[in-house]
Amino acid sequence: MYEGPLQDLIDALGSLPGIGPKSAQRIAFWLLEQNEGEVNHIADTIRNTRSKVHFCTVCFNVSEHELCRVCMSLTRDRSKICVVEESKDVVAIERTHEFRGLYHVLGGAISPIDGRGPDALHVRELVQRLGDGAVTEIILATNPTISGDATASYLMRLLSTFPDVKLTRLASGLPVGGDLEYADEVTLGRAFAGRTSL
Amino acid sequence: MYEGPLQDLIDALGSLPGIGPKSAQRIAFWLLEQNEGEVNHIADTIRNTRSKVHFCTVCFNVSEHELCRVCMSLTRDRSKICVVEESKDVVAIERTHEFRGLYHVLGGAISPIDGRGPDALHVRELVQRLGDGAVTEIILATNPTISGDATASYLMRLLSTFPDVKLTRLASGLPVGGDLEYADEVTLGRAFAGRTSL
Numbered sequence: 001m002y003e004g005p006l007q008d009l010i011d012a013l014g015s016l017p018g019i020g021p022k023s024a025q026r027i028a029f030w031l032l033e034q035n036e037g038e039v040n041h042i043a044d045t046i047r048n049t050r051s052k053v054h055f056c057t058v059c060f061n062v063s064e065h066e067l068c069r070v071c072m073s074l075t076r077d078r079s080k081i082c083v084v085e086e087s088k089d090v091v092a093i094e095r096t097h098e099f100r101g102l103y104h105v106l107g108g109a110i111s112p113i114d115g116r117g118p119d120a121l122h123v124r125e126l127v128q129r130l131g132d133g134a135v136t137e138i139i140l141a142t143n144p145t146i147s148g149d150a151t152a153s154y155l156m157r158l159l160s161t162f163p164d165v166k167l168t169r170l171a172s173g174l175p176v177g178g179d180l181e182y183a184d185e186v187t188l189g190r191a192f193a194g195r196t197s198l
Numbered sequence: 199m200y201e202g203p204l205q206d207l208i209d210a211l212g213s214l215p216g217i218g219p220k221s222a223q224r225i226a227f228w229l230l231e232q233n234e235g236e237v238n239h240i241a242d243t244i245r246n247t248r249s250k251v252h253f254c255t256v257c258f259n260v261s262e263h264e265l266c267r268v269c270m271s272l273t274r275d276r277s278k279i280c281v282v283e284e285s286k287d288v289v290a291i292e293r294t295h296e297f298r299g300l301y302h303v304l305g306g307a308i309s310p311i312d313g314r315g316p317d318a319l320h321v322r323e324l325v326q327r328l329g330d331g332a333v334t335e336i337i338l339a340t341n342p343t344i345s346g347d348a349t350a351s352y353l354m355r356l357l358s359t360f361p362d363v364k365l366t367r368l369a370s371g372l373p374v375g376g377d378l379e380y381a382d383e384v385t386l387g388r389a390f391a392g393r394t395s396l
Contacts, residue, residue, distance in 0.1 A: 001292075027217075042213070045206050
């Protein structure tokens with residue numbers, strides 16, 4: 001549509017996830033209007049982040065250093081590990097301020113349809129973390145989806161060889177502020193199954 | 199939320215128009231998963247486009263060279279100039295294949311509320327293009343908005359000093375495939391005012 005370099009920019013922006021051709025065009029024209037320093041800052045940030053971002057060698061959360069902030073902290077409860085699929089999930093849980101233990105980021109979920117089995121996840125490293133007997137509870141906080149549930153089931157079977165470690169799963173049920181009428185039947189069914197006594 | 203460089207990347211992406219914090223996070227993680235060549239290509243394209251993209255010295259459309267493709271073309275009708283606000287509008291009109299004349303990109307519209315008067319637009323250059331008498335029609339194709347209509351009115355008064363140049367404005371009315379019931383009253387009013395005999 002556009003001449004050479006502008007179309008290249010639109011194509012490059014359009015390759016990002018969630019950016020369609022119209023958004024890409026809008027961002028491209030916006031970039032042309034910005035001053036050079038601003039544009040170069042964005043370009044350099046994209047270029048350099050990859051080499052600066054590491055993964056925590058213990059829990060595989062994204063990290064600036066060898067160990068992430070949570071693993072380095074002296075105030076966290078080292079007897080609990082919350083197992084999540086992605087680093088994004090760590091941020092979501094941290095935002096609740098409900099959990100003061102450690103994390104373990106699997107790097108995805110088991111998904112046979114995508115050819116991703118347990119070997120593609122950081123499962124072995126999780127088992128190694130249980131070696132010294134310091135951990136007493138593992139919270140399986142994978143997503144309440146087919147692949148997340150499958151991953152949780154797999155881990156439950158695998159970790160049942162550690163009798164001293166309590167295994168828990170995040171509650172599934174109605175979202176707060178949600179409407180019973182609009183809840184899907186699976187969620188409503190889980191809310192019933194997991195009902196708590198008052 | 200995230201540690202150092204990753205948060206910088208999310209912030210940089212979030213500064214782009216139409217990208218919210220959630221999209222920025224999604225794109226940032228996506229970029230971390232891509233191979234380095236791909237990421238560097240995107241970064242370099244953003245960095246370099248600015249210096250490679252020029253504006254046509256005649257019509258101010260975005261261009262790779264001194265003159266844009268339309269102005270360089272030998273097959274275009276040089277007696278007609280279509281006046282638009284932005285380069286994006288040129289692309290939209292080219293897509294219709296209805297117009298074979300030349301363009302003039304104003305670089306915006308008159309908008310007193312933003313402190314943008316006619317001097318901020320390429321109006322003087324448009325008047326200069328009429329100097330040699332080759333142009334017989336000017337199509338005012340600014341947007342059918344308050345500022346676009348104001349710009350068209352201003353140009354109409356200004357260009358009425360060229361009696362040999364016919365001034366036209368794009369028709370306003372119901373969009374094709376649209377529903378009479380859902381048309382706003384201004385659009386429907388314009389559709390009535392501009393009705394054509396069969």
